[in-house]
Amino acid sequence: MEVAPNAYPKKMNSTYEDEEEKKHFQRIVSAFKYYKPHSLQRVKKTERYLLSLPPHHQKLLTKYREHLVDVKRCIENNDEIIKLIIKDVTHIFENVSPTSSSTDSVRPVSMTLSHRPIMADQEKVQATIKQLVRDWSTEGTEERRTCYQPIIDEIISKFPLEHCTPADIRILVPGAGLGRLAYEIARRGYTCQGNEFSLFMLFASHFVLNKCRSINSFKVHPWVHQYMNNLQPEHQTQEVYFPDVNPSDLPENAQFSMAAGDFLEVYTEENHWDCVATCFFIDCANNVVQFIETIYKILKPGGIWINLGPLLYHFSDMPMEESIEPSYSEVRDVIRGLGFQIEKEETHVKTRYAQNVNSMLQYEYNSVYFVCQKPKRPTTSTEQPMSQSNGSETNGLQEQEN
Numbered sequence: 001m002e003v004a005p006n007a008y009p010k011k012m013n014s015t016y017e018d019e020e021e022k023k024h025f026q027r028i029v030s031a032f033k034y035y036k037p038h039s040l041q042r043v044k045k046t047e048r049y050l051l052s053l054p055p056h057h058q059k060l061l062t063k064y065r066e067h068l069v070d071v072k073r074c075i076e077n078n079d080e081i082i083k084l085i086i087k088d089v090t091h092i093f094e095n096v097s098p099t100s101s102s103t104d105s106v107r108p109v110s111m112t113l114s115h116r117p118i119m120a121d122q123e124k125v126q127a128t129i130k131q132l133v134r135d136w137s138t139e140g141t142e143e144r145r146t147c148y149q150p151i152i153d154e155i156i157s158k159f160p161l162e163h164c165t166p167a168d169i170r171i172l173v174p175g176a177g178l179g180r181l182a183y184e185i186a187r188r189g190y191t192c193q194g195n196e197f198s199l200f201m202l203f204a205s206h207f208v209l210n211k212c213r214s215i216n217s218f219k220v221h222p223w224v225h226q227y228m229n230n231l232q233p234e235h236q237t238q239e240v241y242f243p244d245v246n247p248s249d250l251p252e253n254a255q256f257s258m259a260a261g262d263f264l265e266v267y268t269e270e271n272h273w274d275c276v277a278t279c280f281f282i283d284c285a286n287n288v289v290q291f292i293e294t295i296y297k298i299l300k301p302g303g304i305w306i307n308l309g310p311l312l313y314h315f316s317d318m319p320m321e322e323s324i325e326p327s328y329s330e331v332r333d334v335i336r337g338l339g340f341q342i343e344k345e346e347t348h349v350k351t352r353y354a355q356n357v358n359s360m361l362q363y364e365y366n367s368v369y370f371v372c373q374k375p376k377r378p379t380t381s382t383e384q385p386m387s388q389s390n391g392s393e394t395n396g397l398q399e400q401e402n
């Protein structure tokens, strides 16, 4: 089945916004195109320094020099995948005309982008490659078991396949990344929509979901940009094959879509979803309360919100960005204050995110997992939801290390 992202929500008469969207689209295409020269520049800098070292040092580093040649080969291989990812991206949105977002009109990158945005965008290109491992490779199995499986299990227990018509159950996955969680939910028969606003992710998920037709038919070198903390040179150049499943192997009648755009702008219809599943998402908000409030509104009465992840507030300390960073116990007060009933809660859930398991540096999150329900009947003014946590259930919360 074709999984076409819907286009960004458009406002009438907003030529300025259309122009901005076009520029944004072109900037992301440019970032992908700039991947190879940017990445090769980095290796060449090291090679130049290596060649300036005393000859006997160079001799001792012969293997390392050969390794750098191998790193360049891996970058070339990654670039082949990137070319496939951005091929035809002008057509991926259902209602955006190709002429309005042509990749051909992208001017040479070095002309169009200033230094700082290039750096930030290059990190996102690299993060997109690593996300392929998390979502669509055998190497990502363990991360998906700890991050996605608890959510899938909860959905199945709340909406048992033998007691409902799964296609009638509408499940939304905001911040869907490369779409694996949403895909897994749809594969089980539920109607599932992934939502994502990053074009890096949308281009790559479109490639996986619509262009990859056989198992492990492509490979990337996800850790090739990690120059530090390698035990062996092969750990930097390691190849990872994807996709570990055939993404087109969905039941014929599967209801699966990806919607492009800002979660807060796209989802305004109240009482629509039976379940909202968020994984490593709620901390992507400037104002986490706005995310939770939106989730509450769009859920049907009796609807379920399942969440797993840390509170690595993405906008915290970002230049030109506003952010609040309430602790989990404060977020919990907000959840209850808005009217949710917390049904399940677990802290210290060990989770990882796009981790290189061979690296000498490992990040692990003590994530929180919770399930809450929007009350079946609206709360009246005399039974306002509690805005105070009783505190006891959050005892023992530990600060997470990012």
Ligand SMILES: C[S@@+](CC[C@H](N)C(=O)[O-])C[C@H]1O[C@@H](n2cnc3c(N)ncnc32)[C@H](O)[C@@H]1O
Residues within 6 Å of the ligand: 134, 147, 174, 175, 176, 177, 178, 195, 196, 197, 198, 201, 261, 262, 263, 264, 278, 279, 280, 281, 284, 285
């Ligand atoms: C940390 S990633 C998690 C991706 C995926 N859920 C996973 O666990 O691998 C968060 C994702 O949410 C997306 N995102 C952040 N804010 C968003 C918003 N307001 N609307 C839609 N997507 C958003 C980001 O682009 C990113 O892909």
